[in-house]
Structure formats: structure tokens, C-alpha cells
Amino acid sequence: MxxxxxxxxxxxxxxxxxxxxxxxxxxxxxxxxxxxxxxxxxxxxxxxxxxxxxxxxxxxxxxxxxxMAPRPIFAATHPRACSTAFERVFMTRRDIMESVHEPFGDAFYYGPEFLSDRFRDDADQRERSGFADKTYKDIFDQVMDAGNEGKRIFIKDMAYYLMTPDGKPTKVAPSLGEEEPGNPTVVPLEILKQFQFTFLIRHPRRSIPSYYRCTVPPLDEVTGFYNFMPNEAGYEELVRLFDYLLKEGVVDKDNLVVVDADDLLDNPEKTIRLYCEKTGIDFKPEMLEWNDQDSKFASNAFEKWNGFHNDAIKSSALRPRTHAQKTSTTESENKEWTAKYGAEAQKVIRKTVEDNVAYYEYLKQYALPV
Known part of the structure; x- marks a missing residue:
């Protein structure tokens, strides 16, 4: 036969x-x-x-x-973009979706193919993390295994976890394949094509100070990130990923899904409805309300990155903010950051904000119309 x-x-x-x-x-x-x-x-x-x-x-x-379930969703973002609150919305749909929370940081920071300098000279910390043996292939295998029950996979993660920091040339991770000229990520194009990519952004004048707070006392003792690294802002890498996926036809310019965090906070239901329409998810209003079981599930998922998600864990719903967003000027921001973190820190924060505004504004033009 x-x-x-x-x-x-x-x-x-x-x-x-x-x-x-x-x-x-x-x-x-x-x-x-x-x-x-x-x-x-x-x-x-x-x-x-x-x-x-x-x-x-x-x-x-x-x-x-x-x-079979539709293509896995990859919500690519940068730190402090309200992405964890956004992610919690989809964690309520455990009936149809498997949420995978920020998996690629394991390989980026700790694994044998690590790209970050944060723990480069701290082999003990990489070992203590429990991820010192995790390659990028291991992470992708875990991600795809999450869909074994036929549920659609939903990943939220940082774009910069897929690239060498500081704009340096990136090669495909050895565990995933051979070098692909023109590919700015560690992931072969054929693997990237398996995902439906969406993007979440927030203005750097709000995200950068928030991230800085996570890397200095007293919160650094919880997060384990003991210094602020501007190259973890994540905007440049998000744009590089966005442009590459657009060029290769992985995302369609006429059907882009870019969410601005301010739209999410001002009008969460409309924003999530639009996102669900674009990604083929059945929207239910109760996705915006989180019961004790939802909170327990989220708390377990977020435990790996302890200290970064406290506000999102404590929340019981995603509702429109009731107060108008504070109007700030460069002078008022500088004064606030100096009071909180000191004069030298204020300068670092300001420079990092200014370095990333253009990247944010570039992506903002594609944001869903809310």
C-alpha cells in the first residue's frame, strides 16, 4: 500500500x-x-x-x-501601555481562548539565547529565574501547545523581546532557524505569518514615567529590575516590527488593528467591540467585568512579572475613567518628575520620552477610530 x-x-x-x-x-x-x-x-x-x-x-x-481555531492573536506592545488591563478583558473568555501572558521575556532576559544586557553579568539571577534553559523555540512550543484543546490563543507581549536592543542587527534565534536578511526579529517570517498581529500603544509621557517607577525603590525590590534602561521603552522595536509585518504582508494596511490606551481608558466598551470585530472574537459586555475567579486566574498568570501588574490585578472591571485626563505641560511634568525621582532622573525620563514620541505618533495615525 x-x-x-x-x-x-x-x-x-x-x-x-x-x-x-x-x-x-x-x-x-x-x-x-x-x-x-x-x-x-x-x-x-x-x-x-x-x-x-x-x-x-x-x-x-x-x-x-x-x-480549528483561527490564527493566534499576538497583541504586540511596549511597557506600561495599560496592556495588562486590556489583556484581562480576554482572560474572561476562557471558554474559547487560551491567554498566554508575556512569554518571550523568559528567553529575552534569561535563556541561553538571551538578548538583554539587564542580567548579562548575573548568571545567578538568570539561573534563579527558572528560565535559564528556555530557548525561543521552547517558548513558541509552549505557546502553540496552549491551543491543544482547540481554543484560540491570545498572546500579549513586548515587541522588544523579539529583537536585539539599541537597534543593533538581529539574527533569527539559533533554536528557530537560519539567518533571514531583512528580518528585524529573532523569529522566522514563516512563524510570524502564523499569527494575527495587533498593536497597543500609549503616549510615552505617560508610559515612560510609569516604567521608571518600577525600576527604582521601593518597587524595584518587588520587580527585580534595579535600574532604568531607556532601551526597554519598546517603541522603536514596536515600529520596526509593525513596518516589517506590513512590508511582508503579514498585516494588511487596510485592516490594521492599533489600539491607543487613552481610547481604551476613555471608552473601553467601544474600543473592545472594535477590536473584537477586527479579530473575529465574539464580544460580550461581561468581558469588561471581572469576578473573583477571573481575578484569581489573572493573578496566577501575572505572578511571573510580580510588581508590574498590581493595579490591573486589583481592578474588578474596565470602566470609562470618570475624571478628565490631566492636561500637562513640559514644565509641569518636569516639576512632577523631579519631585518624585530627583533632578537627574527627570532628565533621563524627559530624554527617553522625547526619543520615543515620533514612534508613538507614527503608530497613532493607524489607531482604531473610537
Whole structure:
């Protein structure tokens, strides 16, 4: 039987397979199928075993994919973009979705293919993390395994976890394949194509000071990030990923999904509805309300990055903010940051903000109209 199969061309097998499925014959009757009446150009003569195997191939390649979940969603973002509150919305849909929270930081910071300088000279910390052996391939395997039950995968993660910091050339991770010239990420293009990419942004004058706070006392003792690194702002990498996916046709310019955090906070229901329409998720208003079970699930998921998600964990809902967003000037911001963190820190924060405004504004032009 195997020898006979090898002698047939793939095209012939597909023709036979499609014909068998269209006729909707019961499996036990396939052996008596009159092969002389097949529309095959070569009038294949298939025995019972071969015909049955071809039918199974047909079911696998033509029928089962229609039953499978749509492409995994990858919500790419930068730090402190209200992305965890955004993520909590989709964690409520455990009936249809598997949420995977920021998996690639394991490989970026701690694994044998690590790219970040944060723990480069601290092998003990990388070992204590529990992720010192995690390659990028290991992470992708874990991500795809999350969809084994047929649920759609939802990933929220930082774009900069997929690139060498400071705009340096990035090569495909050794565990994932060979170098791809022009690819700014560690991930082969063929893998990137498997995901539906969406993007979440926030103005750097709000995200950068928030991230700085997580890297200095007293919160640094909780987060384990003991110094502020401007190259973790994440905007440049998000734009590089966005542009590459656009150039390669992984995302469609006419169907981009970019969410601005201010829109999310001002009008969460409309923003989430639009996002769900664009990504094929069945929206339910109760996604914006989180019960004790939802909170417990989120708390367990966020435990790995302790200290970064406290506000999102404590929240019980995503409701429109009731107070108008404070109007600030450069002078008032500088004064506030100096009072909180000191004069030198204020200068670092200001420079990091200014370095990233153009990246934010570039992506902002594509934001969903809320």
C-alpha cells in the first residue's frame, strides 16, 4: 500500500480525496467505490486500504482545518501601555481562548539565547529565574501547545523581546532557524505569518514615567529590575516590527488593528467591540467585568512579572475613567518628575520620552477610530 501511495502524485490523491468527500460516502463503503467513474485524470485504481487512507488525508487537510481555531492573536506592545488591563478583558473568555501572558521575556532576559544586557553579568539571577534553559523555540512550543484543546490563543507581549536592543542587527534565534536578511526579529517570517498581529500603544509621557517607577525603590525590590534602561521603552522595536509585518504582508494596511490606551481608558466598551470585530472574537459586555475567579486566574498568570501588574490585578472591571485626563505641560511634568525621582532622573525620563514620541505618533495615525 505504501509503495502504491508513493507512486501516485499529490495532485491525483487530492482529486480522489475531494471527490470522496463530496460524495459523503460512509467509510465502510469506500472499498466498493467504482474507480472507473472517478473524475481523476489518471483513473487511479485504489484498494480499500489506500482509499481509506486518502479519505483520512482529505478529512485532515480539508475538513479539520475548518474546525480549528483561527490564527493566534499576538497583541504586540511596549511597557506600561495599560496592556495588562486590556489583556484581562480576554482572560474572561476562557471558554474559547487560551491567554498566554508575556512569554518571550523568559528567553529575552534569561535563556541561553538571551538578548538583554539587564542580567548579562548575573548568571545567578538568570539561573534563579527558572528560565535559564528556555530557548525561543521552547517558548513558541509552549505557546502553540496552549491551543491543544482547540481554543484560540491570545498572546500579549513586548515587541522588544523579539529583537536585539539599541537597534543593533538581529539574527533569527539559533533554536528557530537560519539567518533571514531583512528580518528585524529573532523569529522566522514563516512563524510570524502564523499569527494575527495587533498593536497597543500609549503616549510615552505617560508610559515612560510609569516604567521608571518600577525600576527604582521601593518597587524595584518587588520587580527585580534595579535600574532604568531607556532601551526597554519598546517603541522603536514596536515600529520596526509593525513596518516589517506590513512590508511582508503579514498585516494588511487596510485592516490594521492599533489600539491607543487613552481610547481604551476613555471608552473601553467601544474600543473592545472594535477590536473584537477586527479579530473575529465574539464580544460580550461581561468581558469588561471581572469576578473573583477571573481575578484569581489573572493573578496566577501575572505572578511571573510580580510588581508590574498590581493595579490591573486589583481592578474588578474596565470602566470609562470618570475624571478628565490631566492636561500637562513640559514644565509641569518636569516639576512632577523631579519631585518624585530627583533632578537627574527627570532628565533621563524627559530624554527617553522625547526619543520615543515620533514612534508613538507614527503608530497613532493607524489607531482604531473610537
Amino acid at each position: 505504501v509503495r502504491k501511495l508513493k507512486e501516485q502524485t499529490l495532485e491525483h490523491l487530492l482529486v480522489e480525496s475531494i471527490y470522496l468527500i463530496l460524495l459523503e460516502l460512509p467509510l465502510q463503503s469506500l472499498g466498493n467505490f467504482p474507480t472507473s467513474s472517478h473524475p481523476s485524470c489518471c483513473n487511479l485504481q485504489l484498494d480499500v486500504e489506500t482509499t481509506t487512507l486518502v479519505c483520512y488525508f482529505s478529512l485532515f487537510f480539508l475538513v479539520l482545518p475548518s474546525k
